[in-house]
Amino acid sequence: MSSSFDFVIIGGGTAGLALAVRLAEDPTQSVCVLEVGKDFANNEDIKVPGNYMTNFGKEWDGGLLSIPQKDLANKVIYNPRGKGLGGSSLLNWIQLIRAPAMEYDAFESDLRAKGWNAHEFLRYFKKSQSLSRSEAGAESKHGLTPDPTLFGDGPILNTFPRFTPAINEFYYEACAALNIPFNPTGGNGNNSGVWPALAAIHPDTGERVSSASAYLEPNRHKRNLTIITEARATRVIFDESVKPVVAKGVVYELQSDGKGPESRLNTVHAKKEVILCAGAIHTPQLLELSGLHRDLPQSCVLTIQQEWEIIFRFVGLGTFHLRLAHVRQEHYSTLSLFETDPRIESYDIMFNPSSDPALMAKHKQEYADKKSGIFSTVPLSFSYFPLKTFASPEKIDKIKQMVASASTTTTSIKSASSLALLQKWMEDEDAYQLELVMVPHYVPFLPNGEFDAAKRYCFISAILPHTFSRGSIHTNPSDPTGHPILDLGAFENDIDREVMVEAIRFVQKLAAQPSMRDRAGIRALAPSPDVKTDEEINEYINLASFTSYHPIGTAAMLAREEFGVVDPELLVYGTANLRVADASIIPVHISAHPQATVYAIAEKAADIIKAAWKGK
Numbered sequence: 001m002s003s004s005f006d007f008v009i010i011g012g013g014t015a016g017l018a019l020a021v022r023l024a025e026d027p028t029q030s031v032c033v034l035e036v037g038k039d040f041a042n043n044e045d046i047k048v049p050g051n052y053m054t055n056f057g058k059e060w061d062g063g064l065l066s067i068p069q070k071d072l073a074n075k076v077i078y079n080p081r082g083k084g085l086g087g088s089s090l091l092n093w094i095q096l097i098r099a100p101a102m103e104y105d106a107f108e109s110d111l112r113a114k115g116w117n118a119h120e121f122l123r124y125f126k127k128s129q130s131l132s133r134s135e136a137g138a139e140s141k142h143g144l145t146p147d148p149t150l151f152g153d154g155p156i157l158n159t160f161p162r163f164t165p166a167i168n169e170f171y172y173e174a175c176a177a178l179n180i181p182f183n184p185t186g187g188n189g190n191n192s193g194v195w196p197a198l199a200a201i202h203p204d205t206g207e208r209v210s211s212a213s214a215y216l217e218p219n220r221h222k223r224n225l226t227i228i229t230e231a232r233a234t235r236v237i238f239d240e241s242v243k244p245v246v247a248k249g250v251v252y253e254l255q256s257d258g259k260g261p262e263s264r265l266n267t268v269h270a271k272k273e274v275i276l277c278a279g280a281i282h283t284p285q286l287l288e289l290s291g292l293h294r295d296l297p298q299s300c301v302l303t304i305q306q307e308w309e310i311i312f313r314f315v316g317l318g319t320f321h322l323r324l325a326h327v328r329q330e331h332y333s334t335l336s337l338f339e340t341d342p343r344i345e346s347y348d349i350m351f352n353p354s355s356d357p358a359l360m361a362k363h364k365q366e367y368a369d370k371k372s373g374i375f376s377t378v379p380l381s382f383s384y385f386p387l388k389t390f391a392s393p394e395k396i397d398k399i400k401q402m403v404a405s406a407s408t409t410t411t412s413i414k415s416a417s418s419l420a421l422l423q424k425w426m427e428d429e430d431a432y433q434l435e436l437v438m439v440p441h442y443v444p445f446l447p448n449g450e451f452d453a454a455k456r457y458c459f460i461s462a463i464l465p466h467t468f469s470r471g472s473i474h475t476n477p478s479d480p481t482g483h484p485i486l487d488l489g490a491f492e493n494d495i496d497r498e499v500m501v502e503a504i505r506f507v508q509k510l511a512a513q514p515s516m517r518d519r520a521g522i523r524a525l526a527p528s529p530d531v532k533t534d535e536e537i538n539e540y541i542n543l544a545s546f547t548s549y550h551p552i553g554t555a556a557m558l559a560r561e562e563f564g565v566v567d568p569e570l571l572v573y574g575t576a577n578l579r580v581a582d583a584s585i586i587p588v589h590i591s592a593h594p595q596a597t598v599y600a601i602a603e604k605a606a607d608i609i610k611a612a613w614k615g616k
């Protein structure tokens with residue numbers, strides 16, 4: 001096998017495979033993908049959408065624990081991460097949601113990322129996604145009528161849900177009573193109201209659509225596309241004699257050749273570019289590993305670890321700064337658990353299949369025969385709200401005052417333009433400040449919520465779309481290529497606390513609506529109904545908060561003086577040909593789950609790279 005390619009991509013995940021396939025469209029260009037995980041092309045567990053809760057901890061989950069979260073009573077939070085061809089698109093919940101146009105426009109207008117605006121995103125949503133055949137121009141049986149002009153002919157298929165949980169009817173009625181109407185558009189930028197999302201599911205096979213099945217499978221045969229699995233990239237190597245430095249290749253370690261550690265180390269050379277697509281957790285780790293000179297003493301690594309800016313040292317070049325830390329963002333979520341009327345059909349059977357083998361067999365048969373039923377879908381309902389919908393006037397005043405007085409010295413947000421944007425959105429009457437996701441089953445790890453197979457449950461996840469807290473990711477000095485040290489920075493800024501307290505109160509109000517209380521037989525388990533004061537809710541937030549598995553911003557596309565890592569061409573500052581194309585570059589968190597945006601980023605990255613090398 002050749003060890004020299006035009007393009008070397010690190011990470012065969014959501015973005016990595018989409019990018020690789022687009023670059024390999026030109027048969028004269030050779031592309032190599034290094035993926036640390038395996039090829040799971042024939043794995044049935046991954047393919048079945050309804051298995052989404054059982055994917056955690058499997059071989060294709062390279063998840064890691066955070067460090068204790070000091071502002072969340074030292075809670076340690078698990079962060080699942082896809083590992084294998086397809087990356088996180090192998091184990092995500094396959095929902096396809098886009099952020100409002102004004103949020104993408106702000107990348108360009110407020111954060112100076114030239115060429116990154118709603119118009120461009122729409123272009124690349126169309127290139128990456130299509131409305132699956134049966135859905136185009138149709139109305140789902142749940143009343144979804146997405147605008148077909150928002151879709152193109154991309155390989156990621158949007159399919160209507162094939163199963164409606166019984167609780168949805170009662171939940172939507174409760175939402176309507178609080179001025180949250182059903183949203184028939186399916187949340188493709190207009191994310192107000194409540195709706196069941198379109199998901200990446202193949203309408204014929206009923207199987208999960210991942211970057212591996214949609215992008216890679218039809219192109220696997222291409223001779224100019226080389227995929228190396230079980231290959232952990234450990235470092236990008238540079239020609240340091242020129243400025244900006246030139247990425248020459250990647251050192252990687254084969255995970256399972258059965259020989260000694262020495263024989264496992266390989267180098268793959270890049271004739272044109274190296275592109276980092278290792279995801280928002282591992283891309284910054286690789287940047288650190290590549291920037292630290294290999295002879296740097298361990299003590300120095302430790303010192304750097306403790307600083308909030310990372311110092312890249314290249315031999316002969318002096319010091320080269322990339323500031324990675326304190327830019328990591330998440331969608332923090334706090335969960336509320338409810339018991340429902342036991343006659344309401346739910347997904348709880350998934351937690352204890354042996355409690356009713358006949359029912360489980362019926363569900364399996366329905367999926368096998370008709371590709372419908374509980375195995376056919378991930379049954380989530382979404383809604384996004386501005387502050388005025390869920391917070392009290394007094395709290396709105398308090399939150400707005402806190403936001404107005406925030407500065408780059410009093411918060412961990414060191415990018416002045418990012419902070420100004422968050423301040424602008426908080427003043428905007430219509431900007432989303434809360435997302436609710438309703439899920440028709442039990443969720444573990446909550447106080448007062450022990451699972452009982454005879455009962456039925458649902459939970460509501462309150463998610464903050466735009467947080468003021470920031471975390472960090474750094475290489476672990478005692479295991480540099482192992483899991484990095486992950487600090488989620490959960491609720492380190494009190495503004496996020498204040499918003500979440502109001503969010504939990506709103507969830508309580510929603511659950512108390514007559515349709516939920518009387519018809520769905522809802523009974524609050526966690527928090528218990530007597531959790532009422534700010535103090536009590538805050539205590540509950542400490543126990544019941546997680547992330548939504550949406551890390552972004554760890555190699556942010558911001559101006560260099562604003563602590564950005566890549567420019568709008570996705571080039572890492574100070575390098576001639578090292579780019580990042582994955583969730584890491586998203587500069588500020590959006591009112592959407594990220595995968596649709598990540599696919600669009602990969603598609604745009606491919607066009608940027610093709611244009612850069614045209615005629616060369």
Ligand SMILES: Cc1cc2nc3c(=O)[nH]c(=O)nc-3n(C[C@H](O)[C@H](O)[C@H](O)COP(=O)(O)OP(=O)(O)OC[C@H]3O[C@@H](n4cnc5c(N)ncnc54)[C@H](O)[C@@H]3O)c2cc1C
Pocket residue numbers: 010011012013014015016034035036037062080081082083084085086087088089091092093094095096097231232233234277278279280282283286548549550551582583584592593594595596598
């Ligand atoms: C459980 C879960 C549920 C989710 N649900 C949704 C949802 O319903 N909707 C939505 O929009 N978003 C969802 N997300 C988020 C979404 O899936 C991610 O934001 C998106 O897939 C990230 O894509 P990426 O290309 O940045 O990274 P990934 O897809 O994670 O790809 C990174 C790849 O790089 C590989 N890699 C890492 N380090 C190395 C190395 N050193 N060498 C070689 N390879 C390496 C990894 O193995 C992986 O394959 C979910 C995420 C999770 C974890």
